[in-house]
Amino acid sequence: xxxxxxxxxxxxxxxxxxxxxxxxxxxxxxxxxxxxxxxxxxxxxxxxxxxxxxxxxxxxxxxxxxxxxxxxxxxxxxxxxxxxxxxxxxxxxxxxxxxxxxxxxxxxxxxxxxxxxxxxxxxxxxxxxxxxxxxxxxxxxxxxxxxxxxxxxxxxxxxxxxxxxxxxxxxxxxxxxxxxxxxxxxxxxxxxxxxxxxxxxxxxxxxxxxxxxxxxxxxxxxxxxxx
Amino acid sequence: xxxxxxxxxxxxxxxxxxxxxxxxxxxxxxxxxxxxxxxxxxxxxxxxxxxxxxxxxxxxxxxxxxxxxxxxxxxxxxxxxxxxxxxxxxxxxxxxxxxxxxxxxxxxxxxxxxxxxxxxxxxxxxxxxxxxxxxxxxxxxxxxxxxxxxxxxxxxxxxxxxxxxxxxxxxxxxxxxxxxxxxxxxxxxxxxxxxxxxxxxxxxxxxxxxxxxxxxxxxxxxxxxxx
DNA sequence: ATTAATTTTTAGATTAATCTAAAAATTAAT
DNA sequence: ATTAATTTTTAGATTAATCTAAAAATTAAT
Numbered sequence: 001x002x003x004x005x006x007x008x009x010x011x012x013x014x015x016x017x018x019x020x021x022x023x024x025x026x027x028x029x030x031x032x033x034x035x036x037x038x039x040x041x042x043x044x045x046x047x048x049x050x051x052x053x054x055x056x057x058x059x060x061x062x063x064x065x066x067x068x069x070x071x072x073x074x075x076x077x078x079x080x081x082x083x084x085x086x087x088x089x090x091x092x093x094x095x096x097x098x099x100x101x102x103x104x105x106x107x108x109x110x111x112x113x114x115x116x117x118x119x120x121x122x123x124x125x126x127x128x129x130x131x132x133x134x135x136x137x138x139x140x141x142x143x144x145x146x147x148x149x150x151x152x153x154x155x156x157x158x159x160x161x162x163x164x165x166x167x168x169x170x171x172x173x174x175x176x177x178x179x180x181x182x183x184x185x186x187x188x189x190x191x192x193x194x195x196x197x198x199x200x201x202x203x204x205x206x207x208x209x210x211x212x213x214x215x216x217x218x219x220x221x222x223x224x225x226x227x
Numbered sequence: 228x229x230x231x232x233x234x235x236x237x238x239x240x241x242x243x244x245x246x247x248x249x250x251x252x253x254x255x256x257x258x259x260x261x262x263x264x265x266x267x268x269x270x271x272x273x274x275x276x277x278x279x280x281x282x283x284x285x286x287x288x289x290x291x292x293x294x295x296x297x298x299x300x301x302x303x304x305x306x307x308x309x310x311x312x313x314x315x316x317x318x319x320x321x322x323x324x325x326x327x328x329x330x331x332x333x334x335x336x337x338x339x340x341x342x343x344x345x346x347x348x349x350x351x352x353x354x355x356x357x358x359x360x361x362x363x364x365x366x367x368x369x370x371x372x373x374x375x376x377x378x379x380x381x382x383x384x385x386x387x388x389x390x391x392x393x394x395x396x397x398x399x400x401x402x403x404x405x406x407x408x409x410x411x412x413x414x415x416x417x418x419x420x421x422x423x424x425x426x427x428x429x430x431x432x433x434x435x436x437x438x439x440x441x442x443x444x445x446x447x448x449x450x451x452x453x454x
Numbered sequence: 455a456t457t458a459a460t461t462t463t464t465a466g467a468t469t470a471a472t473c474t475a476a477a478a479a480t481t482a483a484t
Numbered sequence: 485a486t487t488a489a490t491t492t493t494t495a496g497a498t499t500a501a502t503c504t505a506a507a508a509a510t511t512a513a514t
Contacts, residue, residue, distance in 0.1 A: 006470080006471090008470080008471065008472095028491080028492090029491075029492055029493085030490095030491065030492080038471090038472075038473090039472080039473065039474080040491075040492065040493085041472085041473070041474080041475095041492085041493075041494085042471070042472055042473070043492090044492065044493055044494080045470095045471080045472085045493090045494095046470095046471075046472095049470085049471095060479085060492080060493075061478095061479060061480060061491080061492060061493080088341070091348055092341070092344040092345060092348055093344065094344070098340075101338075102336070102338050102341050105336045105337065105338075106336060109329070109332045109333060109336075110332065111328075111329050111332075113325075114315070114319070114329050117319040117320065117321070118319060121318060121319055233500080233501090235500080235501065235502095255461080255462090256461075256462055256463085257460095257461065257462080265501090265502075265503090266502080266503065266504080267461075267462065267463085268462085268463075268464080268502085268503070268504080268505095269501070269502055269503070270462090271462065271463055271464080272463090272464095272500095272501080272502085273500095273501075273502095276500085276501095287462080287463075287509085288461080288462060288463080288508095288509060288510065
């Protein structure tokens, strides 16, 4: 089972995730102290504890790297932070520059049920109000902007990351076709006459979609997992 | 300025508020220990600190009572808890029996801006999904159920606690008439023909309202302040 | 009105998270 | 390749929140 982290631990994990350049690069004690507004001595102590909990890899004087478990936690926190920001801006009419501080608190609320329902309520947004990508429930980030399935041409492929408008009839229809977020698709053919499409799914089954539906589906080029 | 409480302090203050029978009744160390799932010795220590912070009145062996400052904090927390519960049930489709635990976390998010916007977003609900009254921004609880202004008869009075449906045209109209939550009103006369009403406001100005508008306004008999 | 039972407090420890000051290790500079 | 500068760690303290065990005070019972 996954042990639940303390607020402080969560903040350390998140800071490490955000400071590091690549998943393998080491994060220094001083940079952490700086980013967490605390003293290097405090960080030194804390990273020993995080290392003991297997959330990070740590060698004295060499800085730290996140373990798979640590990355997973960091991404979860970032997902929550960004989804809450969308809520604050889109539904509570906050300005995009007013939401960070509040989201810093909301990101620590524990309940994956809550966050997944919030994600659905918000319409599975792929970016937050600042344009930063929101990791999906599997912890994958979307790289680059998304476009509509209807804008794709033959042989292009991509991943379904969202729908343009939240129309419940559309959602029901997609459900029936077994089309869901995260699905890898490839455009086989676009009909010149009505722009309907034949697309191939990951299990190599094919599917026909009208332009009307294709113009509602958001596609991204690539997802990146940081685990 | 108001000092911000720690999570633990907030939980103590809330527990004291909820356990006590009347605002003046003393809450015992054991009952607090029981309700907070901790030991009497811990409570003994903690209440000394809360007393030092002037949030409670405390005499050794005599239990505690909330000060005005303490009550204010408690009510704020309860307001947040119940508003979040409304959000979870009405917008995220949680069942009313699933929301308590999550609201226990959300109630500690600090931002009155957030909570007031949430209140508006939810349509200024007067009760939570369990039927418990939601204190307004001034910390007042509504006693008893609310009814529609259109159901009132001559000489009845009450306080405006909400609107039935959130229609922005209606809200704009009410704004123009200077009708807002918390307003004390008295029905002067009901027109037999069209059920339009003449109502008197606190500043003894009078106002005519059509039945259409009167049937959208929620009135409660009394507000109670626990400060 | 004493004694017994119960409740509350005090004393002394523990853990997480933090600090300052000093020591140790690493990195940069001549 | 030493020395100087910088970074990191260790040592020793502090505070909030918690605990157990024992002492003290209050309340209930005869």
